[in-house]
Amino acid sequence: xxxxxxxxxxxxxxxxxxxxxxxxxxxxxxxxxxxxxxxxxxxxxxxxxxxxxxxxxxxxxxxxxxxxxxxxxxxxxxxxxxxxxxxxxxxxxxxxxxxxxxxxxxxxxxxxxxxxxxxxxxxxxxxxxxxxxxxxxxxxxxxxxxxxxxxxxxxxxxxxxxxxxxxxxxxxxxxxxxxxxxxxxxxxxxxxxxxxxxxxxxxxxxxxxxxxxxxxxxxxxxxxxxxxxxxxxxxxxxxxxxxxxxxxxxxxxxxxxxxxxxxxxxxxxxxxxxxxxxxxxxxxxxxxxxxxxxxxxxxxxx
Amino acid sequence: xxxxxxxxxxxxxxxxxxxxxxxxxxxxxxxxxxxxxxxxxxxxxxxxxxxxxxxxxxxxxxxxxxxxxxxxxxxxxxxxxxxxxxxxxxxxxxxxxxxxxxxxxxxxxxxxxxxxxxxxxxxxxxxxxxxxxxxxxxxxxxxxxxxxxxxxxxxxxxxxxxxxxxxxxxxxxxxxxxxxxxxxxxxxxxxxxxxxxxxxxxxxxxxxxxxxxxxxxxxxxxxxxxxxxxxxxxxxxxxxxxxxxxxxxxxxxxxxxxxxxxxxxxxxxxxxxxxxxxxxxxxxxxxxxxxxxxxxxxxxxxxxxxxxxxxxxxxxxxxxxxxxxxxxxxxxxxxxxxxxxxxxx
Amino acid sequence: xxxxxxxxxxxxxxxxxxxxxxxxxxxxxxxxxxxxxxxxxxxxxxxxxxxxxxxxxxxxxxxxxxxxxxxxxxxxxxxxxxxxxxxxxxxxxxxxxxxxxxxxxxxxxxxxxxxxxxxxxxxxxxxxxxxxxxxxxxxxxxxxxxxxxxxxxxxxxxxxxxxxxxxxxxxxxxxxxxxxxxxxxxxxxxxxxxxxxxxxxxxxxxxxxxxxxxxxxxxxxxxxxxxxxxxxxx
Numbered sequence: 050x051x052x053x054x055x056x057x058x059x060x061x062x063x064x065x066x067x068x069x070x071x072x073x074x075x076x077x078x079x080x081x082x083x084x085x086x087x088x089x090x091x092x093x094x095x096x097x098x099x100x101x102x103x104x105x106x107x108x109x110x111x112x113x114x115x116x117x118x119x120x121x122x123x124x125x126x127x128x129x130x131x132x133x134x135x136x137x138x139x140x141x142x143x144x145x146x147x148x149x150x151x152x153x154x155x156x157x158x159x160x161x162x163x164x165x166x167x168x169x170x171x172x173x174x175x176x177x178x179x180x181x182x183x184x185x186x187x188x189x190x191x192x193x194x195x196x197x198x199x200x201x202x203x204x205x206x207x208x209x210x211x212x213x214x215x216x217x218x219x220x221x222x223x224x225x226x227x228x229x230x231x232x233x234x235x236x237x238x239x240x241x242x243x244x245x246x247x248x249x250x251x252x253x254x255x256x257x258x259x260x261x262x263x264x265x266x267x268x269x270x271x272x273x274x275x276x277x278x279x280x281x282x283x284x285x286x287x288x289x290x291x292x293x294x295x296x297x298x299x300x301x302x303x304x305x306x307x308x309x310x311x312x313x314x315x316x317x318x319x320x321x322x323x324x325x326x327x328x329x330x331x332x333x334x335x336x337x338x339x340x341x342x343x344x345x346x347x348x349x350x351x
Numbered sequence: 352x353x354x355x356x357x358x359x360x361x362x363x364x365x366x367x368x369x370x371x372x373x374x375x376x377x378x379x380x381x382x383x384x385x386x387x388x389x390x391x392x393x394x395x396x397x398x399x400x401x402x403x404x405x406x407x408x409x410x411x412x413x414x415x416x417x418x419x420x421x422x423x424x425x426x427x428x429x430x431x432x433x434x435x436x437x438x439x440x441x442x443x444x445x446x447x448x449x450x451x452x453x454x455x456x457x458x459x460x461x462x463x464x465x466x467x468x469x470x471x472x473x474x475x476x477x478x479x480x481x482x483x484x485x486x487x488x489x490x491x492x493x494x495x496x497x498x499x500x501x502x503x504x505x506x507x508x509x510x511x512x513x514x515x516x517x518x519x520x521x522x523x524x525x526x527x528x529x530x531x532x533x534x535x536x537x538x539x540x541x542x543x544x545x546x547x548x549x550x551x552x553x554x555x556x557x558x559x560x561x562x563x564x565x566x567x568x569x570x571x572x573x574x575x576x577x578x579x580x581x582x583x584x585x586x587x588x589x590x591x592x593x594x595x596x597x598x599x600x601x602x603x604x605x606x607x608x609x610x611x612x613x614x615x616x617x618x619x620x621x622x623x624x625x626x627x628x629x630x631x632x633x634x635x636x637x638x639x640x641x642x643x644x645x646x647x648x649x650x651x652x653x654x655x656x657x658x659x660x661x662x663x664x665x666x667x668x669x670x671x672x673x674x675x676x677x678x679x680x681x682x683x684x685x686x687x688x689x690x691x692x693x694x695x696x
Numbered sequence: 697x698x699x700x701x702x703x704x705x706x707x708x709x710x711x712x713x714x715x716x717x718x719x720x721x722x723x724x725x726x727x728x729x730x731x732x733x734x735x736x737x738x739x740x741x742x743x744x745x746x747x748x749x750x751x752x753x754x755x756x757x758x759x760x761x762x763x764x765x766x767x768x769x770x771x772x773x774x775x776x777x778x779x780x781x782x783x784x785x786x787x788x789x790x791x792x793x794x795x796x797x798x799x800x801x802x803x804x805x806x807x808x809x810x811x812x813x814x815x816x817x818x819x820x821x822x823x824x825x826x827x828x829x830x831x832x833x834x835x836x837x838x839x840x841x842x843x844x845x846x847x848x849x850x851x852x853x854x855x856x857x858x859x860x861x862x863x864x865x866x867x868x869x870x871x872x873x874x875x876x877x878x879x880x881x882x883x884x885x886x887x888x889x890x891x892x893x894x895x896x897x898x899x900x901x902x903x904x905x906x907x908x909x910x911x912x913x914x915x916x917x918x919x920x921x922x923x924x925x926x927x928x929x930x
Contacts, residue, residue, distance in 0.1 A: 140666060161651050217796070337476075
């Protein structure tokens, strides 16, 4: 297996960074909502699935690419807000276990609705697939989508960082994640902060949907599920209660997934999930509070 | 006196199981399949409840034990000559080992328990979300391995040629065994110690209860029961790795939570009620006659109904149908008066 | 007429009645003290005003309009600021960010000198502007918490045991600041366990025990320890 790493090439490295970037975005999306609602959204993968289907439909209906992408954003945002109103807000204040199981239920529900509506074979992914073509960078062929993903992820994270540190809304969101009760006593509007988190989380899900669907031939109802599970593992592994740690956790597992996926020989690559999850278990045993936390932060008790 | 009062706690779930079994005998063989499925689900759900209900820790990995039990019982009971055809990659010693029905179930339980023990040794030190994700990881690894490893089972394909020994009686007795063992466990001091850790971990630890050891015990026991249930399951229908993964995890978890995660009655009620509704809508995909109306729904409706039901119950009644309580006979007067007296001071 | 009035207020947590039939009033330019033993219902009164505790009877009125049933952030936006028990500052945010957070409750028609006023009142805070609030000492954190409440330029300032855990010298600093705040025209409702100092500072002090108002004292009673003790134990 060690020899496999001698197979590491620039394209694979770039894929690793790209997948790491997308997973980092997903980790932020999940982490933001967790910060303000103390709720882990298992159904995040379904947001991405919905976005991917929207892209596929847009392409089928002959929309130009920019319109498909906009349609994707619209669908994902609408679904995010709906999830928040119908499920997350009524559940506020319940035990973390109940909230966890509830989002699991929403995920199951949405997946089966998609199954009912679109069938198990799904739809073909659409015109954006051309981005799979490579760019020639100094003699090395790197997929366009890899570069775009890296740049987009970095850009989104940067913009978010600016939002969080330079704007009042960002400050309110950070404070709410630390101590919602006191923040409200100071005048921070609960609804606004929650809506802000939900919307940003939705935007990131839409971006992730676009990035991920370029690399798939078809969009099926389980689109994004495996990735979401890995991201969730990455977030907990990195440190759920610290935003930066959670993002790094997401990135790490995405990076590992991308690299190992490119580096493992074909007959072993089907065991990639086992490898990744085994790594997750080991990390959780060694550092249950998170790999990237400074130790001592309390994980929510379920 | 206490024994008489407490008897309904075991009897009611047992009667529910027997009732389901008897109903199953009375209907057509087409519908009987649903009753059989329900009874096996009761076993799985009770196994899950034994750990989750008593410890308060969520496990997403129990279906791995069901799967391992199914694989064990299945591989060892397919007739030897069929094995070479149906599972060509199977390891030699598995091809030559063949056991009878009861032995296969016992082995399924044993392996389920052993695997659960091995998993619990490192994992029971974790709590909360870390435990959840870790058990999820176990589920993923197990599913991944069973799907692709041809040397230990059918891999991607469904099991076939497994003797269909799970009829109404096997399913019902199996469920009863699980219920009796779960009830016995929760009445022992181990069960009570574990429940104490659920209510107040700090206080429990302060009285010398080892949270780790109690969870280890419960997890192992529940893994054994889950393996046993897997054995029952494989003798009922041609199982496939894909069917022993996320969907089944969700469905069984839903049954525990909706029934009421804190009680055995809740687990049984949840399993029977939810699987009943699920089965109804499954049957309705082929058309069902309801008071003279014919109801036909598109396939997949059953899952959607289950999902909606679960979300609604969680929002309106997060403690589940039974509220986490066992069945108890109506209280006698003195207690009622005391409460009344307290309210007026 | 500008006033924050509590009328026959009852607060109940489940089966426990924390406050029974309490009535008091605070007006601009005065400090009203609320003292009493532990568990007397003092904190609950402040939380009820802020909309963070369940009001089961009576009224809370701000300039005649009822505050009962409003969300905490809405009460804050009406010009009522709370300095919570234990300070509850945001340790991972900088001092400046903590103060800016207070701006969330600012009302539009204010002229926006809130941050400057906080820094003027507690000059020490300027030195620590960009440092994480968690590195401040207890006394400094208390000053930050008060400054943060003032940033929104409220009309009414509620304080929940500001002297808790502070050395006497720091308590002096805090109480002097309160006097200045009162002189600037705000209305201050001060919940405290240090009975004597509060009675001496406040225009009037209400003694609360077991959720009920037992006695009202003026500054002249500050030396009368017998009366104080009797009121506490009544």
